[in-house]
Amino acid sequence: MTGAGPKTSDAPEADGGARAVITDSGIPVAPVYTAADVVGGPDDLAARLGRPGEPPFTRGPYASMYRGQLWTMRQFAGYGSPEQTNARFHFLLGQGQTALSVAFDLPTQLGYDSDHELARDEVGRVGVAIDTADDMTDLFAGLPLDKVSVNFTINATAPIILATYLVAAERQGVSPAELTGTLQNDILKEFLARKAYVYPPGPSIRLAADVIEYASQVLPRFNPISITGYHAREAGCDAVQELGLTMASAIAYCDELISRGLEFDRFAPRLSFHFATTLDLFEEVAKLRAARRLWYRIATERFGAVAPAAARLRFFSGNSGTTLTSQQPLNNVIRSTIQCLGAVLAGAQSIHVMGYDEAHQIPSEEAVTLSLRTQQIIALETGVTRTADPLGGSYFVEHLTDEIESRASAILAEIAECGGAVGALERGLPQRWITDAAYRAEQEVTAGLRPKVGVNVYADDDEPRPELALDEPVRGVAERQITRTRQRKSARDSLATAETLRILEQHAARQHNVMPALVEAARAGATVGEMSDAFRAVFGEFREPSPW
């Protein structure tokens, strides 16, 4: 039925309908909330909230919040060659973006050079191709790394990419101590949902911990990990599971670091987190407030944090790509705006807003500019930044915050019974949650129980499919990249490079922190593929067991 709305019986139910009214995570919602719904008295509530910047940080990590400093506007970008991505970076900064965020192509994420046979037709497609420290140097040409904060979405090869970045900074005359930014470096969520793993879980966690340990010594202003539930959420699970899984991962990394003799109070202040913000506005705000309180509890009760900064959760919010539709793509602008607003009301430290064309292509320049403008309009025109935690004290939001915290704690307990995040992963427990939830969501869309405007309600059957330009940005990139990497390989002192790779392999095998040897290898011109192969030789590769 072209252009038709939902039949009355299909419409989201008004109060009093037969179906229970629930949030996206299945939490029942009452017609109205009053003071009677606040657990305990006003003093109990005050203790659960604290003031912004004070334990338990429910209301925000900083006292002045956005009055002191706006969130970082960090649009994710990267495609084609280092030069192409460099041009997009200059463009975004010119439009008022305040930091950079690099997307890497799949061969780089998985440790293959551009000329590897498995890299066929994948070079520069979903991100920029980086083979060497020279490529990294080109990527940041004209961008002073002591001034601009950079986020790297990289995990299995995170230590290697960090090494090439340190070399690129060194060539600009910038010392590690001056670098700001974030390395994603959360390998557990790769096994869980994003699937760009290479080595088995044990050595993978060890590499992640090597980075965090190294950073705690030489990168005082840099976040060496961004512990994330975003990808599990995008792959299907709900907000409560997202929070529980994120905390389970955080505990696993902290346990590993503490087992090396590191002090929690010393490394924990630089841990950062990454959550999705989807369209269930109040549930999302509540989830992010609950995340701060839950982390405070874990940090103090489980790990004995003394320094407030060690128990203060800071997070990056990514808008949800799965909420976007390829049908009626301009509707995605409105969806993204609401998600960005949710992240701001929840007190995010940095935000990425999806491009409206992102459901089907690398966002166009027009789309990324609009995403940035969305953030700027919310920051400058709406007044929502004037006071910290503007939804704090709302009967409904406080009820949801309490409810999500307790439900996420139950998830954590279930994961603990399996021996923690790694044990649960090995049993396939969270993977099953994710797959089952994704299937359920799809069935609900089909049945019209989950309205999606332009898809199952108010659909336009005659709408032409948009013409996409997937190939345009990457035409000829692979050939140029392969030629350049081969030239660079033949120009280097191959004996010296081979020696650095031999030492790298030795350090990997002997449980030494691999970072110093990686920096040496990157400096000597070793490629991302060669350094990854050194690890493959020691650790082997992981294959996922069947989900069924």
Add this chain to the structure above:
Amino acid sequence: MRRPRIILAKPGLDGHDRGIKVVAMGLRDAGAEVIYLGLRVSARQIAAAAAAEDADLVGISVLSGAHMAIAEDLLAALRDRRAYVPLVVGGTIPARDADALRELGVSAVFPAGSALPAVVAEVLERARSTASVP
């Protein structure tokens, strides 16, 4: 008539497996036997499985944009194995490429945003037409 036997796989380096798993579950609930080979499987491995399992249909999902080269390789591998089964492709496939894929010999294309019931119905129909050939 036996249950249609369908091989699903994700060739290439892309790890977005939400779509293919949802399709696998939909096909199972509709009565098909589904063998999911997982991530990063090569064209040769998929063709070998199709031949060994006497599959009625092979389905792949690619969301990285590398679908043209991947489909080409897989069709060649299936021919080498004399596995004459329909190949269907899902993922972020522009309309122009969908036509090109069909010209190459791909039996059906399901771009992102395709409705699950329609995908399941069409895949089953194509698999059954193979299964009914003696």
